[in-house]
Structures are given as structure tokens and as C-alpha cells.
Amino acid sequence: xxxxxxxxxxxxxxxxxxxxxxxxxxxxxxxxxxxxxxxxxxxxxxxxxxxxxxxxxxxxxxxxxxxxxxxxxxxxxxxxxxxxxxxxxxxxxxxxxxxxxxxxxxxxxxxxxxxxxxxxxxxxxxxxxxxxxxxxxxxxxxxxxxxxxxxxxxxxxxxxxxxxxxxxxxxxxxxxxxxxxxxxxxxxxxxxxxxxxxxxxxxxxxxxxxxxxxxxxxxxxxxxxxxxxxxxxxxxxxxxxxxxxxxxxxxxxxxxxxxxxxxxxxxxxxxxxxxxxxxxxxxxxxxxxxxxxxxxxxxxxxxxxxxxxxxxxxxxxxxxxxxxxxxxxxxxxxxxxxxxxxxxxxxxxxxxxxxxxxxxxxxxxxxxxxxxxxxxxxxxxxxxxxxxxxxxxxxxxxxxxxxxxxxxxxxxxxxxxxxxxxxxxxxxxxxxxxxxxxxxxxxxxxxxxxxxxxxxxxxxxxxxxxxxxxxxxxxxxxxxxxxxxxxxxxxx
Amino acid sequence: xxxxxxxxxxxxxxxxxxxxxxxxxxxxxxxxxxxxxxxxxxxxxxxxxxxxxxxxxxxxxxxxxxxxxxxxxxxxxxxxxxxxxxxxxxxxxxxxxxxxxxxxxxxxxxxxxxxxxxxxxxxxxxxxxxxxxxxxxxxxxxxxxxxxxxxxxxxxxxxxxxxxxxxxxxxxxxxxxxxxxxxxxxxxxxxxxxxxxxxxxxxxxxxxxxxxxxxxxxxxxxxxxxxxxxxxxxxxxxxxxxxxxxxxxxxxxxxxxxxxxxxxxxxxxxxxxxxxxxxxxxxxxxxxxxxxxxxxxxxxxxxxxxxxxxxxxxxxxxxxxxxxxxxxxxxxxxxxxxxxxxxxxxxxxxxxxxxxxxxxxxxxxxxxxxxxxxxxxxxxxxxxxxxxxxxxxxxxxxxxxxxxxxxxxxxxxxxxxxxxxxxxxxxxxxxxxxxxxxxxxxxxxxxxxxxxxxxxxxxxxxxxxxxxxxxxxxxxxxxxxxxxxxxxxxxx
Numbered sequence: 001x002x003x004x005x006x007x008x009x010x011x012x013x014x015x016x017x018x019x020x021x022x023x024x025x026x027x028x029x030x031x032x033x034x035x036x037x038x039x040x041x042x043x044x045x046x047x048x049x050x051x052x053x054x055x056x057x058x059x060x061x062x063x064x065x066x067x068x069x070x071x072x073x074x075x076x077x078x079x080x081x082x083x084x085x086x087x088x089x090x091x092x093x094x095x096x097x098x099x100x101x102x103x104x105x106x107x108x109x110x111x112x113x114x115x116x117x118x119x120x121x122x123x124x125x126x127x128x129x130x131x132x133x134x135x136x137x138x139x140x141x142x143x144x145x146x147x148x149x150x151x152x153x154x155x156x157x158x159x160x161x162x163x164x165x166x167x168x169x170x171x172x173x174x175x176x177x178x179x180x181x182x183x184x185x186x187x188x189x190x191x192x193x194x195x196x197x198x199x200x201x202x203x204x205x206x207x208x209x210x211x212x213x214x215x216x217x218x219x220x221x222x223x224x225x226x227x228x229x230x231x232x233x234x235x236x237x238x239x240x241x242x243x244x245x246x247x248x249x250x251x252x253x254x255x256x257x258x259x260x261x262x263x264x265x266x267x268x269x270x271x272x273x274x275x276x277x278x279x280x281x282x283x284x285x286x287x288x289x290x291x292x293x294x295x296x297x298x299x300x301x302x303x304x305x306x307x308x309x310x311x312x313x314x315x316x317x318x319x320x321x322x323x324x325x326x327x328x329x330x331x332x333x334x335x336x337x338x339x340x341x342x343x344x345x346x347x348x349x350x351x352x353x354x355x356x357x358x359x360x361x362x363x364x365x366x367x368x369x370x371x372x373x374x375x376x377x378x379x380x381x382x383x384x385x386x387x388x389x390x391x392x393x394x395x396x397x398x399x400x401x402x403x404x405x406x407x408x409x410x411x412x413x414x415x416x417x418x419x420x421x422x423x424x425x426x427x428x429x430x431x432x433x434x435x436x437x438x439x440x441x442x443x444x445x446x447x448x449x450x451x452x453x454x455x456x457x458x459x460x461x462x463x464x465x466x467x468x469x470x471x472x473x474x475x476x477x478x479x480x481x482x483x484x485x486x487x488x489x490x491x492x
Numbered sequence: 493x494x495x496x497x498x499x500x501x502x503x504x505x506x507x508x509x510x511x512x513x514x515x516x517x518x519x520x521x522x523x524x525x526x527x528x529x530x531x532x533x534x535x536x537x538x539x540x541x542x543x544x545x546x547x548x549x550x551x552x553x554x555x556x557x558x559x560x561x562x563x564x565x566x567x568x569x570x571x572x573x574x575x576x577x578x579x580x581x582x583x584x585x586x587x588x589x590x591x592x593x594x595x596x597x598x599x600x601x602x603x604x605x606x607x608x609x610x611x612x613x614x615x616x617x618x619x620x621x622x623x624x625x626x627x628x629x630x631x632x633x634x635x636x637x638x639x640x641x642x643x644x645x646x647x648x649x650x651x652x653x654x655x656x657x658x659x660x661x662x663x664x665x666x667x668x669x670x671x672x673x674x675x676x677x678x679x680x681x682x683x684x685x686x687x688x689x690x691x692x693x694x695x696x697x698x699x700x701x702x703x704x705x706x707x708x709x710x711x712x713x714x715x716x717x718x719x720x721x722x723x724x725x726x727x728x729x730x731x732x733x734x735x736x737x738x739x740x741x742x743x744x745x746x747x748x749x750x751x752x753x754x755x756x757x758x759x760x761x762x763x764x765x766x767x768x769x770x771x772x773x774x775x776x777x778x779x780x781x782x783x784x785x786x787x788x789x790x791x792x793x794x795x796x797x798x799x800x801x802x803x804x805x806x807x808x809x810x811x812x813x814x815x816x817x818x819x820x821x822x823x824x825x826x827x828x829x830x831x832x833x834x835x836x837x838x839x840x841x842x843x844x845x846x847x848x849x850x851x852x853x854x855x856x857x858x859x860x861x862x863x864x865x866x867x868x869x870x871x872x873x874x875x876x877x878x879x880x881x882x883x884x885x886x887x888x889x890x891x892x893x894x895x896x897x898x899x900x901x902x903x904x905x906x907x908x909x910x911x912x913x914x915x916x917x918x919x920x921x922x923x924x925x926x927x928x929x930x931x932x933x934x935x936x937x938x939x940x941x942x943x944x945x946x947x948x949x950x951x952x953x954x955x956x957x958x959x960x961x962x963x964x965x966x967x968x969x970x971x972x973x974x975x976x977x978x979x980x981x982x983x984x
Binding site: 006009012014017034036040050051053056066087089092097101102104112113114116124127150158194200201205206306336337346347359364373377381 | 508516546560563591603612616666692798804805836847862
């Protein structure tokens with residue numbers, strides 16, 4: 001019972017490629033959101049696993065019958081929810097290479113190319129994003145591919161805890177004695193929940209998390225408020241460890257002022273981790289590089305290729321300015337992992353840059369994307385969505401039945417329905433409009449709440465999305481809002 | 493610059509399938525271990541990323557020229573290092589489905605099938621492994637697919653920290669105030685380093701890690717020593733949190749006595765996490781189910797489908813007996829993730845079972861494997877390697893030039909070269925034999941150290957490995973040992 005022989009794989013592989021091609025060719029005709037009830041998928045599948053082998057055709061039939069209707073179609077051109085999750089077919093090809101090779105890249109020595117292709121790519125992307133040479137291996141820093149921005153934030157926090165503890169008088173640091181309850185981490189109310197989760201995972205507890213006020217009239221972190229919080233905590237004998245400015249928050253795309261935040265943080269020796277999970281890739285375009293102004297001052301920077309950069313999950317890109325920071329925090333070497341290359345100090349062992357020991361050759365899918373699109377193609381991809389969002393936002397501005405909740409941020413437009421009946425009525429109408437649209441299956445939107453107000457988010461960025469789909473969304477918003485207003489009027 | 497159109501993907505996808513088929517068909521003819529020097533791969537690739545799109549042919553040419561020689565071939569039939577990393581082509585087909593669908597399964601509502609197929613599969617596998625109904629969703633527990641056993645251990649530890657803190661007099665638990673320095677975690681010297689890493693990540697520091705002695709004459713945890721350590725720590729005001737028995741240690745395949753360990757741990761309310769990353773899948777075969785004797789008493793159990801169960805990395809299977817344990821420890825819900833299904837309490841949101849927010853539809857590759865092999869095929873796969881290892885161990889036993897370092901464990905054989913010159917000479921010869929064989933490219937072996945003695949590990953389990961390859965390894969071991977003995981004699 002060995003693996004498929006190569007000829008059988010050729011036949012079945014071609015069949016799978018065709019299945020995927022057909023799915024993508026037809027996805028626009030499916031309802032975006034799955035309408036199945038909890039438990040339906042489970043009810044459709046046998047509880048017992050098969051005792052004997054079954055043909056692939058039978059599996060594909062189950063996928064068509066059960067999985068496709070149970071799927072919310074993230075690759076649908078009218079998927080405007082959360083942030084996009086570009087799973088390009090180009091990246092699928094690269095990931096086939098990865099599974100085909102089937103290497104485990106925990107150490108340089110367990111497959112040199114798995115490590116060095118990643119190094120080359122991340123060095124190249126650091127340049128293309130304008131991060132500066134200090135984030136390249138040549139410059140003493142370096143990048144790695146993590147599974148998610150949550151993990152990127154976690155390992156940045158661990159590196160920060162390790163660095164801060166090196167100055168303890170006892171000589172024993174975080175690796176030996178753990179955290180001590182005096183650590184403090186600085187975010188805003190708009191920072192992604194993965195930071196709060198990293199703080200919890202790292203054993204600090206919610207009490208360690210400081211929510212810094214925004215600058216007046218904005219959702220962005222106030223450098224003055226940060227300075228005050230850092231000074232107060234330091235004076236109280238607490239230890240500021242890490243501050244996380246966000247470039248493009250999940251709720252509304254707000255952008256914390258990286259330079260000003262970093263300048264304040266540096267005075268206290270605090271690690272600065274930039275979470276640019278969604279928006280960071282826009283810095284490939286010179287006209288958007290202002291977003292990252294001051295990034296040369298920070299300690300770590302994260303952006304996700306698996307959101308808006310055409311690379312199937314998982315591919316979160318994390319750069320640090322000190323290549324020894326993550327290994328210093330994370331390395332533990334039992335005998336069975338010892339090898340001559342590691343002992344030489346001439347190589348990077350990426351296991352020491354992450355929580356997990358094992359790792360896929362994820363660089364192959366990212367490489368395939370960069371190679372096949374070229375930087376020009378990646379920029380065009382970003383620009384097209386930003387332009388679609390700008391045009392969409394103009395329509396919102398011009399229609400008295402709608403209002404922008406905040407100014408658009410790159411390809412994210414946040415809006416609400418205006419009823420003339422006051423805030424509560426607008427919020428209720430906005431919620432109903434979103435629910436109607438999602439239930440229709442024609443488009444998918446998600447929401448957030450800002451200052452207590454309900455906000456509809458329109459995140460443009462699915463690969464298949466064109467002007468036609470954005471226009472259709474606008475038409476549906478206008479029609480649905482009119483319907484909701486009429487229902488309210490009839491009920492009133 | 494959108495994604496590949498479906499027809500172009502069909503053409504390129506077929507090309508990639510053929511590349512993978514050709515690679516696998518020819519891998520046995522390549523040297524197992526990459527012989528490139530540090531920096532060679534980087535030196536072969538342009539530092540600048542391409543500005544314009546380039547054809548896939550050009551990428552495949554780079555892969556052939558640079559990546560293949562830079563790869564240690566884990567799918568080679570003579571790869572006997574570490575543990576196997578079965579990346580079956582069958583699982584590749586399933587993973588193509590996953591990327592093809594391109595869903596993000598963080599919440600049930602973001603793709604119901606992504607969650608429910610995983611639930612059905614993990615429930616089914618719990619039964620097939622003999623874990624008992626308490627580890628199924630129907631029985632109040634449940635399973636999930638993590639990226640690695642490291643992550644499985646980490647989240648188990650976090651759940652244990654949360655559970656233990658619920659009894660604090662203050663009413664504030666681990667989620668609010670973090671760890672307090674009194675926590676203790678119990679392992680053996682043979683436990684995988686991922687446990688020490690989890691302890692570090694969780695903020696406990698190395699001082700929290702207790703190394704429990706083995707039973708006399710064995711490498712397995714002594715229940716009596718564990719009982720003594722737990723009692724002493726509790727008496728000292730420390731808080732025992734988690735004990736990790738291993739079923740099949742990485743070094744030698746040692747098996748801690750799960751039942752006895754769990755009985756002792758239970759008296760102290762300590763979480764028991766079984767790390768059976770490599771060996772656990774063998775419990776699919778009734779004749780090996782004794783390995784897990786007592787598993788019905790533990791809190792969590794991990795085994796990796798991506799080692800010996802034909803599923804490409806990543807697919808670490810983690811079951812817990814209390815389905816609320818991981819969400820209790822890990823859930824944080826910002827507004828933008830709120831949804832009706834979650835609020836209803838009727839669904840599992842797997843984001844709350846892991847550190848990362850995002851997740852792939854990994855169940856598809858595992859499902860494809862289970863479906864295509866059937867449980868009978870999976871058992872045959874395990875049995876074949878165990879039988880090969882038993883026959884190989886017999887040869888070691890019968891040859892006075894070799895000795896078993898420990899009795900073989902399933903498909904892992906640990907041996908040393910016997911020179912007649914004493915321990916130090918045997919160790920040196922064993923090391924030289926391993927280095928000669930690895931340098932030859934004909935096979936790949938890794939080592940460990942047990943009680944200060946150098947040990948050659950022969951881990952049988954690559955999908956392509958047959959009797960022919962094991963026989964060839966034995967012949968090479970015999971010839972190489974003779975050569976090393978002759979070199980030593982000549983030098984002496």
C-alpha cells in the first residue's frame with residue numbers, strides 16, 4: 001500500500017487541476033455565503049471512516065455535494081468581507097512544488113534550499129517594500145515566513161521579553177525565570193485581537209495590556225498618550241516591553257503614526273512591532289510608501305502575503321532588524337537536532353524563528369507569485385483595488401442616503417446607511433442592509449463597531465473583483481437601503 | 493493583472509503535476525542529503541526580484557538547477573533520519589482542493605464545511621485509534637488539526653494553565669493576571685524539546701520544568717518518581733500544572749506508561765498531555781493499541797498525520813476530553829469577528845483551539861488520505877514498516893559488530909557499532925559510520941545521545957521504503973563499519 005505511483009498521480013493530478021479550474025470558473029455563479037445550518041455538513045457525511053480504499057471520484061462527488069454548498073466562497077468576486085484571502089492559482093502551483101518535494105525545513109541542514117530561497121525572497125521583498133537594508137540578512141536583520149500575523153506578533157513579543165530581561169541584575173532572564181508580572185504592552189482599542197491573544201499566550205495576562213488613547217478626532221494611536229503611559233508605568237516600577245502600531249487596522253484601516261510612535265518608544269528601549277498584516281503590501285507601490293514612514297526605527301514588521309498579495313494561506317511575512325533576536329528567545333537544541341552546519345554558525349535555522357519545530361517550504365508559493373507577476377504585476381494588483389475603492393467611496397459621499405464612517409483606507413471603505421432618524425436608526429438600518437445583502441448571496445460584507453456605531457465594511461481585494469462587481473454591490477446597497485427605509489416607514 | 497484564467501491554470505497545472513510525478517519517479521536516484529555548502533543556494537539566485545512577469549518554465553528551470561540540488565530528499569526511499577515526513581501524493585491532491593477552494597476557516601461561519609469536515613474526521617479517527625468516545629465532539633471532547641506537535645503541546649499547556657487558575661481565591665485567573673511563577677510542568681529527559689519550548693513561550697521559564705527520573709533500567713518516566721515530585725512541589729507551595737508522558741520519544745522511541753502516569757497526575761488535578769507525535773498513529777492497528785493503555789484517563793492527546801500517516805505537513809492531530817478547555821483559554825472576540833452562529837453556541841470556531849486566527853482547510857488533505865487508503869490501507873502502511881524494522885533489528889542482534897542501543901520501538905531501531913575497544917571507541921566509530929553513510933548520499937541517518945553514548949537512529953517509514961532499501965542500508969552499515977574499524981586499526 002505505497003503512495004500513488006507517478007503515472008497514477010499524473011492522471012489524478014490532472015483530474016484535480018480540472019476540478020479546481022472548473023470551481024474557479026464557476027464560483028461567481030454561487031451564493032457567496034454558505035447558507036447551511038450548523039450540523040448540516042456533519043449530517044451529510046458518514047460517521048464511520050471507510051475501511052477499504054475508495055476512488056477519488058467518490059471523494060470529489062462528496063466535495064461537490066457537501067463541501068461546496070458548505071463553503072463561503074472567499075475567492076468569489078463579490079466577497080467583500082473581513083480582508084481578502086487571495087489564494088491565487090499561481091500560488092497553488094508553487095505549493096504543489098512544496099508538497100511534491102515534501103521537505104521539512106526546520107533546520108538549514110534538513111534542506112538548505114528551503115531556508116535560503118526564503119532568505120533571498122524576504123531580502124528582496126524588504127527592498128521592494130522600502131523597509132531598508134537593516135531588515136535584510138545582509139544588513140544584520142532578516143525575514144521569515146510565519147503562518148499568520150498572530151504568530152508573527154507572538155514571536156516578536158517573545159523576542160522583546162527576552163531582550164528586556166537581559167538587563168536583569170540577577171543575570172537570569174526570561175528564558176530561565178519567565179515573566180514576572182511587571183511587563184506592559186501598548187496597543188490601541190483598534191489593534192488586532194491577536195496582540196491581546198499573544199499577551200495571554202505569553203503568560204502576561206490581560207492586566208499587562210495597555211490601551212493607548214487615539215489622537216483626538218482619529219482612531220490612530222496618540223504618540224503623546226503613549227509617551228505619558230510609558231512614563232507613568234516606568235515611574236511605577238513597571239516594565240514597558242512592546243508597543244504595536246498598526247498600519248491598516250482590521251476595523252477601519254486606521255494607520256498609527258509609526259515614526260512618532262517609534263521615537264517615543266525608543267526613549268524607553270521598548271520593542272516596536274508594526275502590524276501591517278493587510279495594508280503593508282501596498283508599500284510595494286511608491287505612492288503608498290508613506291504608510292510605513294519611520295519603519296527604519298522599528299524592531300519588527302509584519303505583513304501577510306496571504307491577504308492581499310496573491311499567495312494562498314499561510315504566508316505571513318515577518319522581518320526583524322536583529323537576526324539574533326528570535327533565535328535568542330526561541331532556540332532550544334536537543335541532541336537529535338544537533339548538526340555541523342548549525343554548530344558552524346554559518347546558517348539560519350528557521351525553527352528558531354518560530355514556535356513550531358517543523359515547517360513547510362512555504363517560500364515556493366511566494367516565489368512562484370513574485371516570479372509570475374513580477375513586482376509590476378503585484379503593484380498593478382494593489383493599485384486596481386485602491387482605485388476601485390476610491391471610486392466606490394465617491395459614490396458613498398455623493399449619495400445622501402449613505403455616509404462614510406471614516407475616510408477610506410487603501411481598498412477598505414467603511415460606511416453607514418443614513419435614514420434621517422438619528423444614530424440608533426442609522427445603526428439599525430445599516431445592520432439590516434448588511435444582513436439582507438449577505439442573505440441574498442450576491443455579495444458578502446462584514447461589519448465593525450466604531451465609537452459605539454455600527455459600520456459596514458467593504459474590503460475590496462478579491463482577485464476576481466472588477467468594476468462590474470463593485471458597481472453591482474453599490475446598486476444592491478442603494479436598493480436594499482431603500483427597501484429597509486420603506487420597511488421602517490411602514491412599521492412606524 | 494488578475495489570477496490565471498482557468499484554462500491557463502489547466503495547462504500550467506498539468507505541467508506542475510508532471511514535474512512532481514517526474515521528481516518522485518526519479519528521487520531514488522538522487523543523493524539523499526544535499527551536499528551544498530551554506531550560501532550556495534543564495535549565490536545561485538538573483539538578489540533582485542523580477543520587475544516583469546516571467547514564464548513558469550523559467551521558474552521550473554531554477555528549481556531544477558538550484559532547489560533540487562539544495563534539497564535533502566525526505567521522500568527518498570533511503571531517508572531514515574529524524575522521523576519520516578510522509579508527504580503522499582494523495583495528500584497533495586487533497587491540499588490542491590484546499591487551495592482551490594481558498595477558504596479561511598477561522599470561524600464556523602467563514603466556511604462551515606472547513607470546520608465540520610474536520611470534526612467528522614477527528615471524531616472518526618478518535619474511534620479508529622481507540623481513544624474512546626470522551627475525545628469526540630459527541631462525547632463532550634473533540635479533536636482539531638494543529639500545525640505541529642509543538643503547537644499542540646503549547647495549547648494544551650495554555651488550557652492547563654487556565655484550568656488550574658480557575659480555583660484562585662481572587663477570582664482572577666490566568667487570562668487576567670498571567671502566570672505567577674509557582675507553576676510546574678513534568679517531563680523526562682527524553683521528552684521532546686517542544687515541551688521545553690512551550691514552557692518558555694508560556695512565560696514560565698526553564699525553572700518551571702521538572703525532569704522526572706526514568707524507571708530503573710529504562711528511559712520511560714517513573715510513576716513513583718513523578719508521584720514524589722508532585723508531592724514535594726505541592727508541599728512547597730508550588731502548583732503542578734501539566735505532565736507530559738510521551739508515547740515514542742524522538743531519541744529512541746521510549747514509551748512512558750500513560751496509565752500509571754495519569755493515575756498519579758489525577759491525584760493532583762494535573763493536566764495530562766500525551767505526546768505521541770510519531771508513534772500514536774500505530775494505534776490504528778489493534779496489535780499496537782497497548783501503547784495507549786490508559787489514554788482514557790488523560791486530558792489531551794496528540795499524534796501527527798504528517799509524520800507516519802501519509803499526510804503532507806502540516807497536520808498535527810490534537811484531541812481534548814473537554815471541548816470547552818481550549819476556547820476557555822484562548823478565545824478573544826473583537827467586534828469584527830462576532831456573528832450569529834458563534835453567538836448561538838451551536839458551532840465550533842476552531843480559531844479558539846489554536847494560537848493563530850487564520851486557518852487552512854487542512855482537513856481536506858487528511859480526508860483524501862483516509863478516503864483513498866481506507867483504514868485497512870493505513871494499517872498496512874504502519875505494519876509494513878514495523879515488520880521491516882523488526883527484521884532489521886534481528887540483523888543487528890545477530891552481528892557481533894553491532895549492538896542495539898535499546899530494543900526497537902515500532903519502526904525505529906537504535907544501534908551502535910561495536911569495535912571491541914570500549915565505549916569511547918564504539919561511540920567514535922558509530923559517529924564515523926553515520927558520517928560516512930550520510931556523505932555517500934546513499935542513505936540518510938541521524939543520531940542521538942543516550943546516557944552519554946552516541947546512538948545511530950534508523951527510522952523506517954518513508955513511503956517509498958521497501959525491504960530492498962533496508963537491506964541496502966544494512967549492507968552499507970556492515971561495509972562502512974568494517975572500513976572504519978580498518979582505519980582505526982591502521983591508525984592505531
